[in-house]
Amino acid sequence: MVTCVNDAMFPGTGQAVVRLLRRLGVEVDFPQAQTCCGQPMVNTGYLDEAVPAVRAFTRAFEGYDAIVTPSGSCAGSARHQHQIVAKRSGDVGLVAAVAETSPRTYELTEFLVDVLGVTDVGAYFPHSVTYHPTCHSLRMLGVADRPTRLLQAVRGLRLVDLPKAEECCGFGGTFALKNSDTSVAMGTDKARHVRSTDAEVLVAGDNSCLMHIGGMLGRGRAGVRVMHLAEILAATEDQPAEVAR
Amino acid sequence: MTGTFVGMPAFPTAAREALADTQLRHNLAHATGVIRGKRAAVVGEVENWEDLRLAGAAVKDRALRDLDEQLVRLEESLTARGAVVHWARDAEEANRIVIDVARAHAVDEVVKVKSMVTQEIGLNEALEAAGVAAWETDLAELIVQLGGDLPSHILVPAIHRNRAEIREIFLRRMGEVGRPAPDDLTDEPAVLAGAAREHLREKFLRARMAVSGANFAIADTGTLVVVESEGNGRMCLTLPEVLVSIVGIEKVVPSWAELDPLIRLLPRSSTGERMNPYTSTWTGISPGDGPQEVHVVLLDNGRTRALADDVGRQALRCIRCSACLNVCPVYERTGGHAYGSVYPGPIGAILNPLLKGTGDPQTDSLPYASSLCGACFEACPVRIDIPEVLVHLRSKVVDSHREDRIPKPEAIAFRGAAWAFADERRLGRLEKLSGVAGKVLRRRSPVVGRIPGPGAAWTDARDLPAPPTESFREWWNRTDGGKADG
Amino acid sequence: MASARDEILGRIRTALRDVEPDAEPVLSPPGARVPEALGLIDHFAERVADYRATVVHCAPDGLATAVAAALPVGSRVVVPAGLPEAVLAGITHPVRDDGLTASELDLVDAVVTCARVGIAETGTIVLDHEPDQGRRAITLVPDLHVCVVRADQVVPDVPDAFPLLDPVRPLTWISGPSATSDIELDRVEGVHGPRHLYVIVVGSAPSR
Numbered sequence: 001m002v003t004c005v006n007d008a009m010f011p012g013t014g015q016a017v018v019r020l021l022r023r024l025g026v027e028v029d030f031p032q033a034q035t036c037c038g039q040p041m042v043n044t045g046y047l048d049e050a051v052p053a054v055r056a057f058t059r060a061f062e063g064y065d066a067i068v069t070p071s072g073s074c075a076g077s078a079r080h081q082h083q084i085v086a087k088r089s090g091d092v093g094l095v096a097a098v099a100e101t102s103p104r105t106y107e108l109t110e111f112l113v114d115v116l117g118v119t120d121v122g123a124y125f126p127h128s129v130t131y132h133p134t135c136h137s138l139r140m141l142g143v144a145d146r147p148t149r150l151l152q153a154v155r156g157l158r159l160v161d162l163p164k165a166e167e168c169c170g171f172g173g174t175f176a177l178k179n180s181d182t183s184v185a186m187g188t189d190k191a192r193h194v195r196s197t198d199a200e201v202l203v204a205g206d207n208s209c210l211m212h213i214g215g216m217l218g219r220g221r222a223g224v225r226v227m228h229l230a231e232i233l234a235a236t237e238d239q240p241a242e243v244a245r
Numbered sequence: 246m247t248g249t250f251v252g253m254p255a256f257p258t259a260a261r262e263a264l265a266d267t268q269l270r271h272n273l274a275h276a277t278g279v280i281r282g283k284r285a286a287v288v289g290e291v292e293n294w295e296d297l298r299l300a301g302a303a304v305k306d307r308a309l310r311d312l313d314e315q316l317v318r319l320e321e322s323l324t325a326r327g328a329v330v331h332w333a334r335d336a337e338e339a340n341r342i343v344i345d346v347a348r349a350h351a352v353d354e355v356v357k358v359k360s361m362v363t364q365e366i367g368l369n370e371a372l373e374a375a376g377v378a379a380w381e382t383d384l385a386e387l388i389v390q391l392g393g394d395l396p397s398h399i400l401v402p403a404i405h406r407n408r409a410e411i412r413e414i415f416l417r418r419m420g421e422v423g424r425p426a427p428d429d430l431t432d433e434p435a436v437l438a439g440a441a442r443e444h445l446r447e448k449f450l451r452a453r454m455a456v457s458g459a460n461f462a463i464a465d466t467g468t469l470v471v472v473e474s475e476g477n478g479r480m481c482l483t484l485p486e487v488l489v490s491i492v493g494i495e496k497v498v499p500s501w502a503e504l505d506p507l508i509r510l511l512p513r514s515s516t517g518e519r520m521n522p523y524t525s526t527w528t529g530i531s532p533g534d535g536p537q538e539v540h541v542v543l544l545d546n547g548r549t550r551a552l553a554d555d556v557g558r559q560a561l562r563c564i565r566c567s568a569c570l571n572v573c574p575v576y577e578r579t580g581g582h583a584y585g586s587v588y589p590g591p592i593g594a595i596l597n598p599l600l601k602g603t604g605d606p607q608t609d610s611l612p613y614a615s616s617l618c619g620a621c622f623e624a625c626p627v628r629i630d631i632p633e634v635l636v637h638l639r640s641k642v643v644d645s646h647r648e649d650r651i652p653k654p655e656a657i658a659f660r661g662a663a664w665a666f667a668d669e670r671r672l673g674r675l676e677k678l679s680g681v682a683g684k685v686l687r688r689r690s691p692v693v694g695r696i697p698g699p700g701a702a703w704t705d706a707r708d709l710p711a712p713p714t715e716s717f718r719e720w721w722n723r724t725d726g727g728k729a730d731g
Numbered sequence: 732m733a734s735a736r737d738e739i740l741g742r743i744r745t746a747l748r749d750v751e752p753d754a755e756p757v758l759s760p761p762g763a764r765v766p767e768a769l770g771l772i773d774h775f776a777e778r779v780a781d782y783r784a785t786v787v788h789c790a791p792d793g794l795a796t797a798v799a800a801a802l803p804v805g806s807r808v809v810v811p812a813g814l815p816e817a818v819l820a821g822i823t824h825p826v827r828d829d830g831l832t833a834s835e836l837d838l839v840d841a842v843v844t845c846a847r848v849g850i851a852e853t854g855t856i857v858l859d860h861e862p863d864q865g866r867r868a869i870t871l872v873p874d875l876h877v878c879v880v881r882a883d884q885v886v887p888d889v890p891d892a893f894p895l896l897d898p899v900r901p902l903t904w905i906s907g908p909s910a911t912s913d914i915e916l917d918r919v920e921g922v923h924g925p926r927h928l929y930v931i932v933v934g935s936a937p938s939r
Contacts, residue, residue, distance in 0.1 A: 011717035045639030052667030139619035172616025215707025296760040311752035385913035476909035476924020520853035524904035553746035
């Protein structure tokens with residue numbers, strides 16, 4: 001699952017996941033029927049409106065061994081929220097379909113470390129990097145140190161500790177719009193901590209959070225670039241990462 | 246003398262004002278930082294903390310699962326030990342019971358143990374209207390009361406005040422209601438605490454009636470429990486002749502032995518101590534020791550409404566430790582007043598709508614006052630899944646507007662999203678439009694700066710990346726899944 | 732009109748229609764183990780002292796001397812009616828509590844009592860206000876509380892204390908002197924309760 005945000009806004013992340021997984025010998029497909037995990041609707045309270053997305057999800061991913069997504073948030077939605085939506089719909093078929101897809105959904109680093117059993121993915125990225133653990137990967141999924149283990153194994157990469165790393169960046173989906181002032185106050189502090197590391201790149205496992213922090217850093221004219229973890233893990237000497245954003 | 250939360254604006258508006266107060270943000274960041282560190286240290290030294298959390302949650306759940314039976318047993322055991330048990334459906338009924346007791350003893354003042362429930366029901370204001378002065382005796386409550394202020398934290402109601410502000414309040418106000426603060430008062434916390442000791446001691450020594458809440462009420466034995474630090478609680482529970490305790494019906498613990506995990510969880514989660522300085526337990530009347538007339542008011546005031554919500558009822562496990570406030574990144578920045586209730590922070594964001602029901606714009610704004618980061622759930626000693634309940638309450642707010650004749654723009658937008666996400670072909674068409682916009686925008690800059698309209702909520706403070714010229718889906722189809730990519 | 736009691740109980744029953752009760756009491760997880768290097772009594776003493784209480788250790792025959800040393804010269808000292816002779820021997824002019832008023836207690840400097848249980852892990856002493864400890868008020872109003880704890884009364888952690896305590900008696904759990912963190916969450920010892928807690932541990936731990 002590439003996720004709707006990545007599909008529309010950050011195709012490079014999806015492309016990186018495809019490159020990375022193929023390099024590791026995984027047969028990758030992009031089922032065309034996928035749309036969105038439904039989280040924006042669920043987290044704003046629109047459960048009925050999430051039903052079509054969850055239905056599309058189960059249809060698109062029926063029959064695959066694993067559903068891998070470069071987003072802790074979307075994986076969390078599939079694992080923890082789809083059943084709530086399905087039950088609400090009253091559609092027993094959907095409840096059964098979700099019971100099939102939910103447990104097979106993995107956030108990228110979970111899939112790499114737990115299913116493929118690798119921490120060294122053969123990546124090369126000669127830059128200083130600081131890592132922001134996004135809330136849903138950290139607390140909803142419990143990915144723990146999987147991302148940092150993967151990053152530490154990247155050749156050339158220097159990992160710098162981010163102060164108050166585990167504190168939320170303030171994105172929070174529609175929270176960023178509904179409580180924009182508070183969201184910005186949180187993002188400002190996060191951006192300050194990122195700048196204090198002097199790292200060249202801020203990395204995270206969720207482009208939504210990065211879009212928020214990156215937007216704050218951009219407005220502050222800081223020279224820190226933001227990149228999705230997948231893009232760093234996909235980078236090699238032959239195919240270096242684009243560090244544009 | 247005290248302020249009121251009535252008429253507070255919805256959270257985003259109240260938060261905006263709080264965020265602009267740099268002194269407040271400094272006070273809060275400092276205080277929550279200190280308490281987070283303390284909590285982490287003492288929680289870290291308990292090997293089986295997760296087992297304790299499970300046990301604590303299980304005890305509270307067991308009490309809630311047959312709450313009617315538990316309350317009937319509590320009433321029986323209290324009555325057998327000489328206490329008078331009252332039942333109150335709502336705030337007004339509870340306040341009237343307290344006022345009647347005060348009148349029966351012809352007292353014109355009561356001393357109070359810090360209690361969330363008496364704030365919830367507005368007891369001080371009701372007593373004042375009945376001609377009875379209610380003296381708050383907890384240091385932070387005293388600061389709030391003297392300052393004509395509102396509480397902003399469950400454990401430390403005056404967390405928004407720093408030492409200099411507290412000194413000023415003491416100097417200005419203590420003399421008007423009792424023993425004045427000494428002229429040479431400094432802003433040292435120890436000196437300020439000393440001034441509170443002197444000020445309140447005369448009130449403790451002469452008070453004939455006290456009002457308390459209770460942290461726990463043991464159904465089997467009729468034992469009430471008050472957990473505190475300063476000894477003001479002990480003063481109130483021990484010295485007066487008459488004691489009235491107002492107890493929310495969710496405070497029940499089935500048996501004495503089952504209090505154990507809760508007593509181990511609360512202080513470490515709350516003040517970050519292995520144990521709080523004082524815990525008092527009493528069971529009805531003890532002849533020759535303490536108040537010889539003891540009343541217990543069992544209060545509903547919305548708790549049965551919360552109990553009826555199968556997702557939300559877990560909030561009734563709350564033991565008011567305030568760990569969720571201290572770890573909350575939203576609370577840390579906005580403070581407690583923005584929540585417009587005596588129950589602020591993450592727990593307040595769920596407890597208020599559960600107790601009051603949805604429908605009021607201020608209450609309805611609370612479930613949205615969270616980025617759903619989950620830090621609160623992680624810290625909660627009784628494992629209340631606050632993010633789960635927040636999302637659930639958001640759906641209740643949305644559902645309550647489904648019959649609106651004129652839907653909100655947001656509702657229309659989500660209906661549109663539901664339509665688009667039902668089918669990838671619809672989504673694909675929208676992405677093509679976005680790609681066209683991206684081509685136009687990217688000619689100027691890879692980011693979008695400030696834009697007007699609804700997008701302003703984002704772009705007023707953050708850049709927005711311009712959409713790419715090609716979506717992932719288009720790339721996949723053009724390159725045969727990347728295989729034909731140059 | 733239904734009484735408040737009936738109405739509340741009715742609302743609860745309606746709210747819980749879908750819920751089955753849990754008959755079995757919840758079992759408590761075990762408490763902390765005593766650090767082997769320290770032993771139970773030293774662990775207790777260290778944890779009590781953490782709260783900035785004074786802790787001393789004495790042999791049974793040194794109890795009177797230890798009590799005397801805890802009390803500033805010339806202190807007015809209140810004692811419970813059932814204070815053991817061995818403790819009383821250390822107090823020059825004890826005032827036996829016979830129902831002193833709060834204001835009278837306010838003129839007293841110190842109180843000397845025994846205890847019911849000591850909890851090592853949390854540095855807590857629990858009073859159950861038996862005659863060797865007296866009414867709750869006498870250990871509250873005076874500014875210095877000297878508390879004698881027998882080594883065989885000390886248990887490792889909170890779950891060990893629960894079965895030893897009778898909840899029908901009033902209980903006071905004391906962990907250090909009174910304290911507050913209400914000003915900038917800075918901990919300050921000494922508010923309304925005794926500002927000084929002095930714990931005397933008598934004897935050695937029984938072999939377990």
